[in-house]
Amino acid sequence: MSARRPQSSVTIADVARLSGVSAATVSRTLANPEIVTEATRGRVMQAVRDTGYTPNAAARNLRQRKAMMALVVVPDIANPFFAEVLRGIDAAISAAGYGLIIGNLGNDSEKEAAFVELSRSGQVDGVLLLCGHILKGRGASLEDAGVPIVAACEAIPGAAFPQVEIDNCGAAQAAVAHLVGLGHRRIAYLSGPAGNILDAERCRGYRAALVAAGFELNPRYEISGDFTFQTGAEAARVVLAMPAAERPTALFAANDEMAIGFLKAAQAADLAIPRDFSVVGFDAIEYAEYCIPTLTTVSQPRREIGAVAGRLLVKLMSGGGGLEASVVLKAPLLRRDSAGPAPAVR
Amino acid sequence: MSARRPQSSVTIADVARLSGVSAATVSRTLANPEIVTEATRGRVMQAVRDTGYTPNAAARNLRQRKAMMALVVVPDIANPFFAEVLRGIDAAISAAGYGLIIGNLGNDSEKEAAFVELSRSGQVDGVLLLCGHILKGRGASLEDAGVPIVAACEAIPGAAFPQVEIDNCGAAQAAVAHLVGLGHRRIAYLSGPAGNILDAERCRGYRAALVAAGFELNPRYEISGDFTFQTGAEAARVVLAMPAAERPTALFAANDEMAIGFLKAAQAADLAIPRDFSVVGFDAIEYAEYCIPTLTTVSQPRREIGAVAGRLLVKLMSGGGGLEASVVLKAPLLRRDSAGPAPAVR
DNA sequence: CTGAAAGCGCTTACAG
DNA sequence: CTGAAAGCGCTTACAG
Numbered sequence: 252m253s254a255r256r257p258q259s260s261v262t263i264a265d266v267a268r269l270s271g272v273s274a275a276t277v278s279r280t281l282a283n284p285e286i287v288t289e290a291t292r293g294r295v296m297q298a299v300r301d302t303g304y305t306p307n308a309a310a311r312n313l314r315q316r317k318a319m320m321a322l323v324v325v326p327d328i329a330n331p332f333f334a335e336v337l338r339g340i341d342a343a344i345s346a347a348g349y350g351l352i353i354g355n356l357g358n359d360s361e362k363e364a365a366f367v368e369l370s371r372s373g374q375v376d377g378v379l380l381l382c383g384h385i386l387k388g389r390g391a392s393l394e395d396a397g398v399p400i401v402a403a404c405e406a407i408p409g410a411a412f413p414q415v416e417i418d419n420c421g422a423a424q425a426a427v428a429h430l431v432g433l434g435h436r437r438i439a440y441l442s443g444p445a446g447n448i449l450d451a452e453r454c455r456g457y458r459a460a461l462v463a464a465g466f467e468l469n470p471r472y473e474i475s476g477d478f479t480f481q482t483g484a485e486a487a488r489v490v491l492a493m494p495a496a497e498r499p500t501a502l503f504a505a506n507d508e509m510a511i512g513f514l515k516a517a518q519a520a521d522l523a524i525p526r527d528f529s530v531v532g533f534d535a536i537e538y539a540e541y542c543i544p545t546l547t548t549v550s551q552p553r554r555e556i557g558a559v560a561g562r563l564l565v566k567l568m569s570g571g572g573g574l575e576a577s578v579v580l581k582a583p584l585l586r587r588d589s590a591g592p593a594p595a596v597r
Numbered sequence: 598m599s600a601r602r603p604q605s606s607v608t609i610a611d612v613a614r615l616s617g618v619s620a621a622t623v624s625r626t627l628a629n630p631e632i633v634t635e636a637t638r639g640r641v642m643q644a645v646r647d648t649g650y651t652p653n654a655a656a657r658n659l660r661q662r663k664a665m666m667a668l669v670v671v672p673d674i675a676n677p678f679f680a681e682v683l684r685g686i687d688a689a690i691s692a693a694g695y696g697l698i699i700g701n702l703g704n705d706s707e708k709e710a711a712f713v714e715l716s717r718s719g720q721v722d723g724v725l726l727l728c729g730h731i732l733k734g735r736g737a738s739l740e741d742a743g744v745p746i747v748a749a750c751e752a753i754p755g756a757a758f759p760q761v762e763i764d765n766c767g768a769a770q771a772a773v774a775h776l777v778g779l780g781h782r783r784i785a786y787l788s789g790p791a792g793n794i795l796d797a798e799r800c801r802g803y804r805a806a807l808v809a810a811g812f813e814l815n816p817r818y819e820i821s822g823d824f825t826f827q828t829g830a831e832a833a834r835v836v837l838a839m840p841a842a843e844r845p846t847a848l849f850a851a852n853d854e855m856a857i858g859f860l861k862a863a864q865a866a867d868l869a870i871p872r873d874f875s876v877v878g879f880d881a882i883e884y885a886e887y888c889i890p891t892l893t894t895v896s897q898p899r900r901e902i903g904a905v906a907g908r909l910l911v912k913l914m915s916g917g918g919g920l921e922a923s924v925v926l927k928a929p930l931l932r933r934d935s936a937g938p939a940p941a942v943r
Numbered sequence: 944c945t946g947a948a949a950g951c952g953c954t955t956a957c958a959g
Numbered sequence: 960c961t962g963a964a965a966g967c968g969c970t971t972a973c974a975g
Contacts (some may be wrong), residue, residue: 307967308893312951337674341701345708368651605955608952608953620953661955
């Protein structure tokens with residue numbers, strides 16, 4: 252218990268010597284206690300306790316050609332959206348006995364190459380991508396690593412591995428249809444960054460809802476943002492600068508952060524929400540519940556996305572299952588207080 | 598470039614054969630290109646490219662007894678406070694050529710034991726603790742792993758390794774002194790969870806400021822919270838339930854999340870801030886800037902905390918430096934809009 | 944049920 | 960500057 256030498260010095264040979272058996276038997280006892288005799292098991296376990304022995308991971312990995320480790324690549328760990336997804340992933344991965352390395356991209360291409368190397372060098376047995384693209388290293392891509400891959404949250408079109416996502420287009424359409432149902436006729440869309448797949452899908456749903464309602468699409472109502480609070484606030488200024496007659500009465504933002512930025516800036520300009528203007532977001536981040544008014548938004552089953560993706564990866568890493576299909580989860584609209592009847596019809 | 602076999606099958610022997618040298622020379626070329634002849638270097642590098650060879654990490658780690666990997670243990674990755682600290686850590690660790698594993702505790706003791714195992718099994722060369730305590734596994738503690746440890750953010754009293762923190766007590770005292778300077782006489786404190794070191798220090802600073810101002814400490818003004826938004830909102834109800842004559846006119850919260858929860862709930866109850874009541878937080882999380890009014894708060898140099906801690910750990914992992922001293926960084930008060938003159942003296 | 948031996952893929956003294 | 964050989968600490972057929 253007390254004067255234990257540092258791990259580095261205790262090897263399986265030490266335990267074998269102390270318990271009077273071979274290294275092979277120590278190894279077996281630790282891996283499969285029930286296949287040795289009770290007496291052997293007792294002596295080995297005691298020696299393990301006495302020495303504080305822990306198997307060396309490098310030696311084991313080298314021999315077994317397996318690291319019992321998965322890597323999840325997050326685009327930006329500062330984005331609170333991913334925390335709950337990570338929890339779901341972690342639960343699934345841990346339950347299967349694997350460790351989880353969280354890799355934060357943070358818009359750094361060095362890191363991207365580093366994660367490819369991590370995979371190619373055999374340090375992880377599988378990779379879960381939350382970043383919407385396949386990692387590229389110098390002269391090699393993640394796919395060259397030969398480990399199973401699963402993508403979640405941001406779909407990667409045409410990828411040859413399973414993906415877990417929500418129906419972004421359908422959920423966006425439902426959100427905008429809700430505004431239509433409240434009597435809004437002029438509805439704006441606040442976009443994510445150009446080229447982002449989530450934005451593309453949500454925009455498609457926005458347009459589909461308008462078309463379904465028989466409205467014309469007005470390009471001026473499609474305001475460009477980049478998922479940050481700041482562009483949300485800027486969008487409020489854009490909307491307020493429009494002549495009253497053609498100013499939208501509602502806005503659907505491609506994520507909550509922008510919706511909240513819009514909300515704050517609009518309120519600061521004395522626009523009452525939802526009396527004068529309605530706002531709907533996307534994601535249902537924690538803070539959307541604490542806004543005044545609370546934000547009407549699309550709720551993503553974040554933990555489940557993670558859990559499903561984690562389980563898929565585990566199956567692939569264990570060599571089980573062939574080509575797993577992709578999974579599309581439901582993302583219901585949470586009707587809260589930021590969206591109300593259109594001013595004209597109230 | 599194209600038909601590359603999966604990494605697992607290409608070994609240093611393959612590269613050696615293809616380039617007509619020994620495995621030892623391939624190893625040297627990759628580790629120290631300048632010590633081989635130019636001709637050798639060219640042939641080896643070409644063979645590396647042709648085969649898509651990447652050294653096997655397990656074999657290298659086993660031989661070198663080093664994993665070139667650090668572990669940072671975060672109490673809860675959902676807490677946005679840590680994102681910027683992690684960025685600082687990552688920058689320092691990466692710059693030294695080490696990889697970084699982010700371990701999320703998430704209040705799960707299984708994970709704690711798993712991280713101890715990770716360290717004891719030789720998979721990491723050093724550990725950075727942001728969780729305020731030394732990890733315990735089953736029958737072994739992190740300290741038994743024999744790898745260097747550094748703590749940051751939450752100090753671990755009496756620990757034998759270097760720590761990086763801010764002067765929580767002094768910063769809290771300055772925050773409360775600011776309220777005193779604005780004429781407030783009845784100032785409440787909203788605490789963190791019982792036993793938390795950050796709470797203890799910040800409470801100490803709160804009391805010191807009151808004592809320095811010649812005020813009496815009133816236990817009823819010390820409201821207990823747990824760092825969450827929700828307890829902040831509850832505290833507003835507690836304060837509002839006090840008789841007007843003895844109700845505090847200002848509150849210092851031990852973190853921003855609670856300060857914002859308080860702010861929202863107080864405003865929902867028609868308390869005007871800062872006209873009727875002043876609020877000061879601690880941390881300067883991103884959202885504190887987006888509140889209405891913007892939150893007066895203590896700004897922690899989060900990125901620098903991470904960078905300094907990361908560099909300390911690198912030094913220890915590289916075997917350099919003896920007993921590094923602990924570091925205490927400055928945390929200035931950001932005077933924004935949520936704290937104003939006390940109602941009585943306005 | 945257990946042991947002796949091979950081998951996982953590297954790196955590094957040791958010679959030359 | 961380069962190669963042959965040992966060895967890092969495990970696990971696992973192969974025998975018995």
